[in-house]
Each structure stands twice: as C-alpha cells, then as structure tokens.
Amino acid sequence: MQNTIVAPATPPAISAIAIVRMSGPESLWIINSLLKKPPYWEPQRLYYKKLFFEEELIDDVVLSYWKSPKSYTGEDMVEISCHGNPFIVEKILEACQKRGARLAAPGEFTKRAFLNGKIDLTQAESVIDIIHAGGSLALKSAQALQSGGLSRVLLAIREELIDIVSELEAYIDFPEEDIQPRVGEQIIAKLSEIEKKLQNLLSSASLSRVLKEGFTIVLAGSPNVGKSSLFNALLKENRAIVSPHPGTTRDTIEAECRISSFLVKIVDTAGQRQSVDEIEAEGIRRAKEAVKKGDLIIHLVSAPDPPSSDPFVLDELLPEQRVILVASKADLGIHPLNQERLAVSVVTGRGMEELEEKIKDILTGFFPRDFSYGINSRQAVAIEKVLTAIKRGIMGIREKRLPELISSELRYGLEAIGEVVGFTSSEDILDKIFQKFCIGK
Ligand SMILES: Nc1nc2c(ncn2[C@@H]2O[C@H](COP(=O)(O)OP(=O)(O)OP(=O)(O)O)[C@@H](O)[C@H]2O)c(=O)[nH]1
Numbered sequence: 001m002q003n004t005i006v007a008p009a010t011p012p013a014i015s016a017i018a019i020v021r022m023s024g025p026e027s028l029w030i031i032n033s034l035l036k037k038p039p040y041w042e043p044q045r046l047y048y049k050k051l052f053f054e055e056e057l058i059d060d061v062v063l064s065y066w067k068s069p070k071s072y073t074g075e076d077m078v079e080i081s082c083h084g085n086p087f088i089v090e091k092i093l094e095a096c097q098k099r100g101a102r103l104a105a106p107g108e109f110t111k112r113a114f115l116n117g118k119i120d121l122t123q124a125e126s127v128i129d130i131i132h133a134g135g136s137l138a139l140k141s142a143q144a145l146q147s148g149g150l151s152r153v154l155l156a157i158r159e160e161l162i163d164i165v166s167e168l169e170a171y172i173d174f175p176e177e178d179i180q181p182r183v184g185e186q187i188i189a190k191l192s193e194i195e196k197k198l199q200n201l202l203s204s205a206s207l208s209r210v211l212k213e214g215f216t217i218v219l220a221g222s223p224n225v226g227k228s229s230l231f232n233a234l235l236k237e238n239r240a241i242v243s244p245h246p247g248t249t250r251d252t253i254e255a256e257c258r259i260s261s262f263l264v265k266i267v268d269t270a271g272q273r274q275s276v277d278e279i280e281a282e283g284i285r286r287a288k289e290a291v292k293k294g295d296l297i298i299h300l301v302s303a304p305d306p307p308s309s310d311p312f313v314l315d316e317l318l319p320e321q322r323v324i325l326v327a328s329k330a331d332l333g334i335h336p337l338n339q340e341r342l343a344v345s346v347v348t349g350r351g352m353e354e355l356e357e358k359i360k361d362i363l364t365g366f367f368p369r370d371f372s373y374g375i376n377s378r379q380a381v382a383i384e385k386v387l388t389a390i391k392r393g394i395m396g397i398r399e400k401r402l403p404e405l406i407s408s409e410l411r412y413g414l415e416a417i418g419e420v421v422g423f424t425s426s427e428d429i430l431d432k433i434f435q436k437f438c439i440g441k
C-alpha cells in the first residue's frame, strides 16, 4: 500500500494534453530524478519543465505537486501534463516505473483516498457515477453523493441508534426491570421515524438505476404504423429499416439517445399481429417482452386509418407503466376515432416537439420534486438490512422482549450502516467497487 503508483489519467488518444498521475511517498523523488534541475517544490503550484530519462528528452511538461495529506489520495502526489500523444504518455509511465513506481490498478487512487480517510465509501462510489453521468439529473445525484449526502443521513441515523442502544443496554445491569411503557413508546416513535427515512432512501434505488442505465422507451403497435420511422426520427439517424411492407421489423432494435437532459434507450419492435411466419412470431414475442420491461410505451396507430383492435399491446401494460398514445402519419389525414391521440408526422415534423416535451414531462414525473440522489444496489442491500433490524427492534419492544435482545438487533443495523459508509468493508467488497473504475482514477 505504501508504494508509489503511476497511471495515465486521460484516455490513450491524440489530444491537446494528456495527464499522468503519481501517488505515494516516492512521488517527489521520482519526478526529481527525471528533471535536470528540480525546483524548490511548493504544493499546488505549476512548474513548466523539460522531462528527461537518462539524458533523452521525453517532453515539455507542466508539473504540480500535492503534498500529503492535502491531495486526492491523501499521499504525496505529482501530476504531469504532457502533450497529448499516447507514445509520450507511455514514455513517462516507463520512466516512472524504472525509477520505482508501479502501474496503478483501476480505481487505486480513489481506493487510497478511501483507505486514507479522505472520503468515505459512498463518496468513493460517487466518483464513478460522476464520470459516467449521462444527463444533468444523474450528475446532480452523483454530486450530492460526492458531497456526502447519503453518509450524512446515515450517520445521523447511526447516532440516534447508538443513543437508543445505550438506553436499552442500561437495563442490562438491572435484569429484574422491564422497559417502562413510556420509554418503550418513545423508542418505538424514534425507530419509526428512522424506518421512514430508510424507506425513502430505498425508494430512490430504482431511480438511480434509470439515471445510470437510461429510461427505456418502447415503440409498439400494429405492423406498418410507422414505428421504425418514428424510431429513426427520435434518434435523428437512419437506424431501422423502413418500408411499406407490413412486418418489416423482425427483431427488437435498441439505441441510446438523449431527450432533454435524460439518457434514454429507445426500442423499436416488430408490429403486433397474428403471424404465421416463425421468425416474425419470435419478433412479436420479443416485442411483448420489451413492452413489459419498458418504463414508457409509445403506442402508435396510423392516423388516417380506423383503429383496429390491438389486443397485444395495450391490454398487457402493467398498471405502473406510462403510455403515450400517438397517431402517426398525420400528414395523410386523421380518422375521427384517432383525434384523441397525439398527431405526429415524421414527414412534416408535426407533433415531434410535443412528443419530446411529453416524454420529458413523463420522465421528470418519475422523480419526486425534492429528489436529490439515488442509492446504488450495494447500498440498497445494506440499507435493507438496517431496515430489517429496525423493524425487528420495534417488534421486540412491542412484544416486551429482553432489552439485550432488542439492542443486539439494533446493533446489526449499526453494522449495516457501517457497511454502507465503509467503516467495515472486506477486501472483496472494495475490490468489487474499485475494479469498475478506470485506470488513473
Ligand atoms: N406519409 C407518411 N408516411 C409514413 C410516416 N411514417 C411512416 N410512414 C410510412 O409508413 C410505412 C411503414 O413505416 P415503418 O416505419 O416501416 O412502420 P413500422 O411500424 O415500423 O412497420 P413494421 O416494422 O412492419 O411493424 C413506410 O412506407 C413509411 O415511409 C409519416 O409520418 N407520414
């Protein structure tokens, strides 16, 4: 752990500037060994220097020094900005390694920051979310976690739990005494408050999934109603084959794009009809699957035609699923029975803005007004454990169990909170978290 690590912090591509980072006690010594005349280092200042390895010029670079503990990792760090040429980056990495640094593992800088107490585990996890955020709400959520939003809530709960546990454990010295009913009621009230807060946190887990993976929007309807045409129009790219033959789309086709500030995955499906063709039948089965998994369904009919009964899609929607009813090909006229639907034409562009606006409104509606961040699945599993402990605690008091039994339930809850913020974390959990990172972060 004490050794010095080095890694590129920028991707291996030709660019204006590339950055190499080094962290560990030998950082300054190593960089000095690559300079003709090392400067008098002051932390967080920039130095313009020529970098050499054994008399050979590597590159003109800008260097900065971050002195322990005031650095990202908490250790001595040096950052080297060089010309954005992967070959130069390679040379710098090689030189640092020959002087004793070792190539960092993915996420090792952030892991060191965690191990050195610079950040807790939820903050470390948020770093990867910040890097991968695909929309402004996802970024906002990651930033709230980064600033310790989740830890603050959990640590406050932890304090309250510790108080309750010590109150309960005071009874252990007086085995003949029961918990007074009034005290029991007070503890139940406090635990119920905590229960509510935990439930709130847990309900944000599914939102966090859609923020990261994107909302799934599925286009569904009978053959030839213009699903693939709308798919292409939403993507602003000619992805799916469009043809006047009903049954053109066989397989489901997915593509990612952004609508407003949301990352979305749009799925084009095979038109729903009774089919004799084996391949088309499979496509229709897949379309139904896709509809079941969609966060939002756009159901299309052809505007000029009388609506045919379309038993496959609308009847199978889940109650929590949201639907936008669209009448496509509106440039060809609108049948009176389709008047209620949103009229759209990919030929004239009619209704496209309204459709995107509607999608945006529905996606925004998935989030509570005061939405701040979404927890990830690891955090959700541990918070679930805290919730179970709290529920058992409440039950224990109601059923007048021994105070030490109740307090030991609550102690499980404390442990699980420790798991989330990283007070107790096994090496495999850390490995699992940090291996998702990129090298150099
Ligand atoms: N005039 C007009 N024609 C359209 C419009 N949208 C689609 N079409 C035409 O309708 C036909 C069918 O369009 P597709 O997008 O392939 O329909 P689909 O629903 O994907 O059809 P399947 O894949 O067979 O289920 C094509 O000839 C399109 O050019 C529109 O807005 N206006």
Ligand SMILES: [Mg+2]
Binding pocket: 227, 228, 229, 240, 241, 242, 248, 249, 268, 269, 270, 271
């Ligand atoms: Mg199609």
